[in-house]
Structure formats: structure tokens, C-alpha cells
Amino acid sequence: MHDREVITNAIGELVQHDASHHLWSPFATAKWVLITSLDDYSRKLLCADFFLHETTWAHLQAAQMLMETYGLPLRYYVDNLRVFRFLQYRESVHRVQDWQTDDADPRWRQVLRNLGVDVIYALSPQAKGKVERPYRWLQDRIVRTCALEHITTMDDARSVLRDELARYNQHQVHSTTHQIPDIRFAEAQASGHSLFRPFVLPKPYQSLQDVFCLQTTRVVTGYRRMSLFGQDIDVPHVPPRVEVEIHLVANFAKQLIEARIWWSGKMVHSVNLPMSVAPAVHF
Numbered sequence: 001m002h003d004r005e006v007i008t009n010a011i012g013e014l015v016q017h018d019a020s021h022h023l024w025s026p027f028a029t030a031k032w033v034l035i036t037s038l039d040d041y042s043r044k045l046l047c048a049d050f051f052l053h054e055t056t057w058a059h060l061q062a063a064q065m066l067m068e069t070y071g072l073p074l075r076y077y078v079d080n081l082r083v084f085r086f087l088q089y090r091e092s093v094h095r096v097q098d099w100q101t102d103d104a105d106p107r108w109r110q111v112l113r114n115l116g117v118d119v120i121y122a123l124s125p126q127a128k129g130k131v132e133r134p135y136r137w138l139q140d141r142i143v144r145t146c147a148l149e150h151i152t153t154m155d156d157a158r159s160v161l162r163d164e165l166a167r168y169n170q171h172q173v174h175s176t177t178h179q180i181p182d183i184r185f186a187e188a189q190a191s192g193h194s195l196f197r198p199f200v201l202p203k204p205y206q207s208l209q210d211v212f213c214l215q216t217t218r219v220v221t222g223y224r225r226m227s228l229f230g231q232d233i234d235v236p237h238v239p240p241r242v243e244v245e246i247h248l249v250a251n252f253a254k255q256l257i258e259a260r261i262w263w264s265g266k267m268v269h270s271v272n273l274p275m276s277v278a279p280a281v282h283f
Contacts, residue, residue: 012196025146
């Protein structure tokens with residue numbers, strides 16, 4: 001279930017990041033995705049939350065939660081899910097591939113690269129199996145509690161998750177380190193054994209929304225307009241026929257998408273669109 005050895009010498013040196021798609025409550029009508037990030041040295045669960053789907057947006061939100069709280073780690077360890085890595089398979093007789101593996105960065109990796117955080121990949125399912133999170137422990141406890149309390153919603157399950165997260169981090173002696181994760185983490189901080197760096201917004205951005213976002217581009221027409229999700233949008237203060245960068249930010253409470261339009265290192269315009277106009281965008 002856990003690593004059998006610690007392969008790092010400081011907190012923040014390696015964050016093991018993964019997700020588990022599971023029926024977390026027998027009374028729920030759907031499976032949810034639990035995304036976790038675990039510090040290899042201390043075995044502390046730095047981030048754990050439920051999401052409806054495993055998407056780039058969900059993994060970006062998990063990264064944002066971790067980095068706002070602890071700072072920037074040295075590197076992440078992930079599997080070869082397409083959210084994390086562009087993989088090109090061998091050419092067929094019908095088509096010759098121009099792009100090879102890692103020639104193109106998925107959005108999640110672009111964000112980490114912009115923040116100066118490295119990413120390393122498990123080379124095989126067997127290698128990834130060596131860094132399993134305490135999912136079995138969490139599954140047993142969360143599912144049992146959700147069953148006893150007749151939990152039906154993800155929000156209620158989050159309350160159970162928070163309790164189990166506190167139990168794991170603050171009270172559970174880890175079988176490999178023989179220490180409680182929170183205590184081992186705090187001792188490393190106090191002794192200067194930390195590779196976490198303060199989180200600083202990369203230039204020219206001035207908002208977290210422009211870092212942890214989905215991104216696309218459009219070319220402005222001669223009438224200073226562009227098309228996005230079938231909607232014609234005015235783009236003021238931008239010359240005709242230039243390419244603009246569009247940062248897409250979801251607001252689930254209001255069921256809208258904010259499109260933040262950037263050109264020449266500045267945000268020049270923003271517009272709110274209902275989520276219903278963009279069903280193909282997987283937030």
C-alpha cells in the first residue's frame with residue numbers, strides 16, 4: 001500500500017500525485033474521483049479532495065490548493081495519464097506521426113513548467129505501483145463511515161474525508177517512516193530540510209486565475225471580434241488579425257466561464273459566458 005523506503009531527503013523534494021475513481025459511498029448514485037498529493041519524505045497528505053470527474057481542471061485545482069498552502073515543490077511524480085503527458089504511439093502504415101512523446105505539453109504540465117516545478121513520470125504500471133497512496137486505507141475508512149452515516153452527496157463525503165485526512169496526518173504512525181506525518185513534516189521544516197519555495201506569480205500575471213486555468217488562442221478579425229464557443233465577442237484595444245491568448249476559468253456556483261483575453265503581456269478584456277455554451281470543455 002505504501003512505499004517501503006523513503007527516496008527523498010527533504011519535504012517538497014518529491015510530491016506523489018494521483019487519483020482514485022471509486023464509489024466512495026454505497027448510497028451515492030455515482031462514483032467520485034479522489035485526487036491526492038503526498039509528500040514523499042514525510043508521507044503527509046498535502047492535498048486531498050473529491051471531484052466529479054478526473055479532468056485537467058480538477059488536477060489544476062488540486063495543484064493550486066497545494067501550492068497556495070505549502071509553496072512550490074521541487075517536482076511532481078505522476079503516471080502517464082494524458083492530463084499529465086502527451087504520448088505518441090508508434091506510427092501506422094496509414095499515417096506518419098510528426099510529433100513524438102513530450103513534443104507537446106498538456107496544459108497541466110505547462111502550468112507546472114511556468115512555475116518552475118519539474119515533473120517525472122512512472123515508466124510502467126509496475127513502477128507506479130511502488131508509490132501507491134494510502135488509498136486502500138482511505139477507501140476502507142471513508143466507505144465504511146459513509147455507509148454508516150448514509151452519505152449520498154459529495155459535500156457530505158468531503159466532511160468524512162477531512163476527518164480521515166486529519167486522522168492520517170496527525171495521529172497515524174506511518175509504517176515506513178515510523179513517525180506521524182505531521183510531526184515528521186514539522187521537524188523537517190524546523191531543521192531546514194525543505195525544498196518548498198514561496199509561491200510567486202510568474203510575470204506578467206497578477207492573478208491566480210491566469211495561472212491555474214485552461215488556455216486556448218484565437219485570431220482577432222478585421223472588425224476586432226473573435227469567435228469563442230459559437231459566440232461573437234468584441235475584443236477592444238487589440239489590433240486586427242493578431243492572435244490573442246484566452247484563459248478559461250470556471251465558476252461552478254454561478255455556472256459560468258470567465259474568458260480572460262490576453263495580448264502583448266496584458267489582460268485586455270474579459271467576458272462571462274454560461275457553461276451551457278461550452279459542453280465540450282471538460283472542467
